[in-house]
Amino acid sequence: MTTAAVTHLSAIVAATGDAVSEDATKAHVVFRASAQAHDAVASTVRLGKYSVEVDEPPALGGENTAPNPVEYYLASLLSCHVVTYRFWAERLGIRVDDIKARAEGDLDVRGFFGFDDAVRPGFGEVRVVVTITGPESRERYLELHAAAEAHCPVLDLTRNPTPVVSVLETVESNG
Template sequence: MTTASVSHLASIISATSDAVSEDAAKALVVFRASAQSHDAVASTVSLGKYAVEVDEPPALGGANAAPNPVEYYLASLLSCHVVTYRFWAEKLGIRVDDISARAEGDLDVRGFFGFDDSVRPGFGEVRVVVDITGPESRERYLELHEAAEAHCPVLDLTRNATPVSTVLGVSAGNN
């Protein structure tokens, strides 16, 4: 990790701490996304100024033209781990030269297709491996691991139930 990136994270941590200490409401952030379907099961998801394509493999009705939703979940989980490890390395004063991560999840499609309602439609298990290189002791990296696992937002979304409410809007067609 370069000195510039360390000081950059340190300044973000400090500025955020100061702002939140002055006004707890400044800790609340709203993230937004919207999706528009196209083709059989594909969609374009708008995320602020970004757009990502989502599709399914042919076995699930798609053209395999983009990652599918559960692959994006894995990408979100891994990238959130990397960010969280970097921030907590800075907070704990632990030097990290490099971080890489990989994940795989087991999904039984019987739940999605409704073939067996006792099978959940999402991942039954996800396995994550984070590899860190740097000059610190294994104990220091275990300390970092514990902090990152306790503070990773996407991991928290998986480990803890998050209330989700869905409203169906229906535009009646001309029949």
């Protein structure tokens, strides 16, 4: 990681720590997303000033024009791991030259299609491999791994129940 990037992360950690210690309400952040359906099963998801397309492969009714929701989950998990490893490497003073991560998940579509209600509709298992390159000992990288695993927000969403309140709004159409 370049010196400028390290200095930038150090500054963010320090500023956030100072702000939160003065006022704990400054630790609360709200992230928002919205989705608009189009085509058979595709959607456009708005994330602040960004938008991403979501689709399914033909076997699930889509045209395979974009990643599907569970692929975005894997992308979220991996990118969150990378961010968390970077921040914790800085906090622990562990040098990291490069980080790569890959993931795969097993999904049984019987749950999604309702063919077997005993089968969960989501992943049955997800496997993540993080590869670190750098000059530190394996023990130091294991220390980093433990810190990242303990503090990765997307991993936490997976490992711990998160309350989700879902409300259905209906609007009558004139046609």
